[in-house]
Amino acid sequence: MSIDEILKQVKRVHFIGIGGSGMCPLAEILISLGYNISGSDNNDTETFRKIEKEGAKVYLGQVKENLTDDIELVIYTNAILDGNEELEYAKKHFPCFERAELLGAMSRIFTNCIGVCGTHGKTTTSSMLTQILLEAGLDPSAVIGGKLPLIDAYGRYGKSQNFVCESCEFNNTFLKMNPDIAVILNIDEDHLDFFGNLDNIKKSFRKFAEKTTKTIIYNGDDENTVDTLKDISGKKLISVGRNDSNEWTAKNIDVPGGFKSSYDAYHNGKFVTKVELSVPGEHNILNSLCAFAAAYESGADVKSICGGLKNFGGASRRFELLGEYKGITFADDYAHHPAELKVTLEAAMKMGYKNVWAVHQPFTFSRTSLLLDDFAKVLQIPDKCVISAIMGSREVNTIGIKAKDLSDKIPGAVQIDTFEDICDYVLANAKEGDLVITLGCGDIYKAARMMVNKLKA
Numbered sequence: 001m002s003i004d005e006i007l008k009q010v011k012r013v014h015f016i017g018i019g020g021s022g023m024c025p026l027a028e029i030l031i032s033l034g035y036n037i038s039g040s041d042n043n044d045t046e047t048f049r050k051i052e053k054e055g056a057k058v059y060l061g062q063v064k065e066n067l068t069d070d071i072e073l074v075i076y077t078n079a080i081l082d083g084n085e086e087l088e089y090a091k092k093h094f095p096c097f098e099r100a101e102l103l104g105a106m107s108r109i110f111t112n113c114i115g116v117c118g119t120h121g122k123t124t125t126s127s128m129l130t131q132i133l134l135e136a137g138l139d140p141s142a143v144i145g146g147k148l149p150l151i152d153a154y155g156r157y158g159k160s161q162n163f164v165c166e167s168c169e170f171n172n173t174f175l176k177m178n179p180d181i182a183v184i185l186n187i188d189e190d191h192l193d194f195f196g197n198l199d200n201i202k203k204s205f206r207k208f209a210e211k212t213t214k215t216i217i218y219n220g221d222d223e224n225t226v227d228t229l230k231d232i233s234g235k236k237l238i239s240v241g242r243n244d245s246n247e248w249t250a251k252n253i254d255v256p257g258g259f260k261s262s263y264d265a266y267h268n269g270k271f272v273t274k275v276e277l278s279v280p281g282e283h284n285i286l287n288s289l290c291a292f293a294a295a296y297e298s299g300a301d302v303k304s305i306c307g308g309l310k311n312f313g314g315a316s317r318r319f320e321l322l323g324e325y326k327g328i329t330f331a332d333d334y335a336h337h338p339a340e341l342k343v344t345l346e347a348a349m350k351m352g353y354k355n356v357w358a359v360h361q362p363f364t365f366s367r368t369s370l371l372l373d374d375f376a377k378v379l380q381i382p383d384k385c386v387i388s389a390i391m392g393s394r395e396v397n398t399i400g401i402k403a404k405d406l407s408d409k410i411p412g413a414v415q416i417d418t419f420e421d422i423c424d425y426v427l428a429n430a431k432e433g434d435l436v437i438t439l440g441c442g443d444i445y446k447a448a449r450m451m452v453n454k455l456k457a
Helices: 003-009 024-032 046-053 085-093 099-109 122-135 170-176 198-211 223-228 283-297 302-311 338-349 365-370 372-378 403-407 419-429 445-456
Strands: 012-016 036-041 057-060 073-076 096-098 112-117 141-148 153-156 162-166 181-184 215-219 236-241 248-257 260-267 270-277 320-325 328-333 356-360 384-387 435-439
Touching (some): 003 099, 012 024, 012 085, 024 036, 024 046, 024 099, 024 153, 036 046, 046 057, 073 085, 073 099, 085 096, 096 099, 099 112, 099 162, 099 170, 112 122, 112 198, 122 141, 122 162, 122 283, 122 302, 170 198, 181 198, 181 283, 198 223, 215 223, 215 283, 236 283, 248 283, 270 302, 283 302, 283 338, 320 445, 338 435, 356 419, 365 372, 365 403, 372 403, 384 403, 384 419, 419 445
Parallel strands (some): 012 036, 012 073, 112 162, 112 181, 181 215, 215 236, 236 248, 328 435, 356 384
Antiparallel strands (some): 141 153, 248 260, 260 270, 320 328
């Protein structure tokens, strides 16, 4: 029986890994829909306690005793390691589905599911779009990959049929979905440990586009995206970009530095409105225009769209400003691919600081090895560069790659393994008027907070 059919018949659902940022909002939505929710996690986190306050029965630690006889469906995250006692027991006694399957089912529950995908920019664009729809009074549900300050959460349940859903290509997760509107920001080489090559990535995005029921909003300036969508039929296609050939176009772009930028939005060659942003970088021009087009297709008025974009101050870990201490500004960003590092660091270099310090944590041995020269090139953009040890995550280092292999290719770079030593080095050398930005999708944010806390103390 499919998860769609099971969800229609049951009301008692258990989540293994309920405190995860991708699991918590799904549990919240099910609670709001009237389901009886329980869940477990090995970490006592903010999201774990949040879902408890919202009515879920939670268990700290993952043992088979958490699984009561009344459970009718179990949802688990793919972050659960093999041999997990609770999951092994659940698979023998209950219907079990991975998180992506539940997300796919939810995409079919709502009549206006907007799936935001792309190699870069998904979280920022999903967050922008959620904020726009909220401020336009369209009360969306949402599942976002980062925390949106407006709701102080990774997602929410709304009473409308609008559902904003960040749609990740890794492991083909997004192919479980059937969005009504797909937003394709860009297609680039990433997750090559899974896809192998760019052609396979493009094939997956093509399948995602084909599974979309109504409309595809896409980056008309991105060659890979345009090629992927070639000859696709049965969908409304809306192109977005800087070139005049696009349906929605950004013109008269002004990125003066700091956390402000603006542009004029044109539709089919006609001026629509001036758009002002409160997030840095030229890359956010396109992100915001995609969010604009998706919101417009979903019924938001132009004034509300502009208000939502102007009020959007960024998502958690997306050029997140942590504050200024002893004259040094600290920020943190999720960038972990050369293309993401490039746009983030170029934006940082235009913000008027004396020196920009990039503190980068390479993520996975395969990505670091495959894109070593690309990483080395973009990490020469800042004035100063510090490289931490590689975070292997799900991988074993069978390649033999080391963080020093990367730092040796970057003139003047320093390679320091531990966050404590990185903290001491940066604070001993950074000066008033400098910007220190930590970069990576692992736990490098801890180094930024360590520096801030030391200066506060």
